[in-house]
Amino acid sequence: MLRSVYTALLYVFAPIALAVTALRGVRDPAYRDRLPERLGFTRIFSGAESEPVPRVRGPSAQPPLWIHAVSVGEVQAAAPLVRALLKEYPQHSLLITTATPTGAQRVQSLFGGAVRHAYLPYDLPGAVRRFLDRVRPSLAIVMEREIWPNLFRECERRRIPILLASARISERSALRHKKLAALFSDALSGNVTVAAQTTQDAERYRSIGARRVLVTGNVKFDIEAPEAARKAGEELRATQLAGRPVWVAGSTHDGEEQQLLEAHRLVLEQRPDALLVLVPRHPNRFDAVHAWLKSEQIAYAARSRNESMTAATTVLLVDTLGELMTFYAAADIAFVGGSLISTVGGHNLLEPAVLQRPILVGPHNFNAPDIAQLMMERGAARQVDSAAQLAAAILELYTDPTARAEMGAKGYAIVAENRGALQRIMELIEPLLQASSYT
Known part of the structure; x- marks a missing residue:
C-alpha cells in the first residue's frame, strides 16, 4: 500500500522533474540531452558515441556489472572499486549510471572508454522495467546512500543482487526513513547487502529494515594518488x-x-x-x-x-x-x-x-x-x-x-x-554474482 502511494506521487511529480531538467538545459545543454533515459529509454554512452544497449555486448560477453554513483563525489569515491572490477572481471562490461551531467562528465574524465555510461531513470515502475530490460545487469552496486524502492523491488523480482557499497546514512536521514518504515524495510529486506562504512551506519541501516549488513569501511580511503x-x-x-x-x-x-x-x-x-x-x-x-x-x-x-x-x-x-x-x-x-x-x-x-x-x-x-x-x-x-x-x-x-x-x-x-574497504567489498562480489539470474 505504501509503495503504491509513493509510486502515485512519483507519477504526479515526474513531469515536473522532466520540465525542470529541460529548463536547466536552457543554460546547460547537458541537462537537456538524453532526456528519454530518465524514463528508462536507455542508451549506453562510451565517449562521444552512443549505442543501443543490445549492441554493447558481444555474443560471448557476460552481462554487465552496474554501478550507480549519483554525482561527482560518488563517482570519485567509486574510482578504486571501478578499477578493481575492470581488472578482476574483464569478461563483464561495466556500466556506470549517474543522475547528473557533471557525474557523467566525471565518469568520462576518469575512465574514458573503459566503461559505459547511462542516466538512472526515475523510480517509476515502467521506467525501471525498461531500464533493466535493456541493461540486464548481473549485479547492481549502489554507492553510499541511494535507496529506490521500485528499482530495488524490480531487481529482487529479477534476482539481480544489490550491494550498497561504502554505505552511509546520517542519524537524521535514518529518522526520516523510519517514518516510512514499511516502504524502506521492504526495499532493503530482499536481495540487498549493505556494506556499511561504520558500525553506526550499520546500526542505522538495520533500524530501517536492512537484514544483511556488514561493516567494511569506507572505500574512499583506498584512494591512490594518480x-x-x-x-x-x-x-x-x-x-x-x-x-x-x-x-x-x-x-x-x-x-x-x-x-x-x-x-x-x-x-x-x-x-x-x-x-x-x-x-x-x-x-x-x-x-x-x-x-x-x-x-x-x-x-x-x-x-x-x-x-x-x-x-x-x-x-x-x-x-x-x-x-x-x-x-x-x-x-x-x-x-x-x-x-x-x-x-x-x-x-x-x-x-x-x-x-x-x-x-x-x-x-x-x-x-x-x-x-x-x-x-x-x-x-x-x-x-x-x-x-x-x-x-x-x-x-x-x-x-x-x-x-x-x-x-x-x-x-x-x-x-x-584506513585502507582495506576495497578488498572487503570485492570479497562480497563473487558470491553475489553466483546468485544472480543473469550471470
Whole structure:
C-alpha cells in the first residue's frame, strides 16, 4: 500500500522533474540531452558515441556489472572499486549510471572508454522495467546512500543482487526513513547487502529494515594518488608556479568564492606574490565565475584558454575538468570547498591528504563528518570559520614549511591506516554474482 502511494506521487511529480531538467538545459545543454533515459529509454554512452544497449555486448560477453554513483563525489569515491572490477572481471562490461551531467562528465574524465555510461531513470515502475530490460545487469552496486524502492523491488523480482557499497546514512536521514518504515524495510529486506562504512551506519541501516549488513569501511580511503597527476603537478610547480606561494581552493560554490577571494586579498597584503588556484565544483558555473572575477577587477588567468600567468596574476581559474588532483599536487596548501556555506556539507578531504598536502576546511562538513573529525583531531586539517581566519591560517602555514610537511604526513598516514574497504567489498562480489539470474 505504501509503495503504491509513493509510486502515485512519483507519477504526479515526474513531469515536473522532466520540465525542470529541460529548463536547466536552457543554460546547460547537458541537462537537456538524453532526456528519454530518465524514463528508462536507455542508451549506453562510451565517449562521444552512443549505442543501443543490445549492441554493447558481444555474443560471448557476460552481462554487465552496474554501478550507480549519483554525482561527482560518488563517482570519485567509486574510482578504486571501478578499477578493481575492470581488472578482476574483464569478461563483464561495466556500466556506470549517474543522475547528473557533471557525474557523467566525471565518469568520462576518469575512465574514458573503459566503461559505459547511462542516466538512472526515475523510480517509476515502467521506467525501471525498461531500464533493466535493456541493461540486464548481473549485479547492481549502489554507492553510499541511494535507496529506490521500485528499482530495488524490480531487481529482487529479477534476482539481480544489490550491494550498497561504502554505505552511509546520517542519524537524521535514518529518522526520516523510519517514518516510512514499511516502504524502506521492504526495499532493503530482499536481495540487498549493505556494506556499511561504520558500525553506526550499520546500526542505522538495520533500524530501517536492512537484514544483511556488514561493516567494511569506507572505500574512499583506498584512494591512490594518480602518478600522472603527481607528475603534472610537479611540472606545473617547476614551471608556471615556480617560486610563488600557492594555495588551491577546490570544489568551490557560489557564496563561498566571495569569501575565498576576500581571504586571498588579506593574504596578498602580506604576500603579494601569492597565487590562489580557484577550482569551481560545477562546470555550468564557469562562465559566471569568469564574469564575477572580471567584475571584481581581478588579475586572473583561465586554464581553459591556456592563458599565461605573469607576476601580476593573482588568481588562476581552473575552468577545466579532471585537474583538481594535479593542482593539489602543485600547491602548498589545500582548501576543500563546499564547507564555508551551510547548504553543501563539504567535499573530499582525502584527495589532498593522499598527496600529503595540509588541509584547511570550513565549518560545514556534514557530508563526511567522520573523516573531517578524524582529520582535525589528528592535526591533518584545520577548521576556519571566516575569510579572516582562512587568511591567517594560510599566512601561518606559508611561513612554516615544517608545519605544512607535518600536516601533510598526518593526512597521508590517516589514509594509509584506513585502507582495506576495497578488498572487503570485492570479497562480497563473487558470491553475489553466483546468485544472480543473469550471470
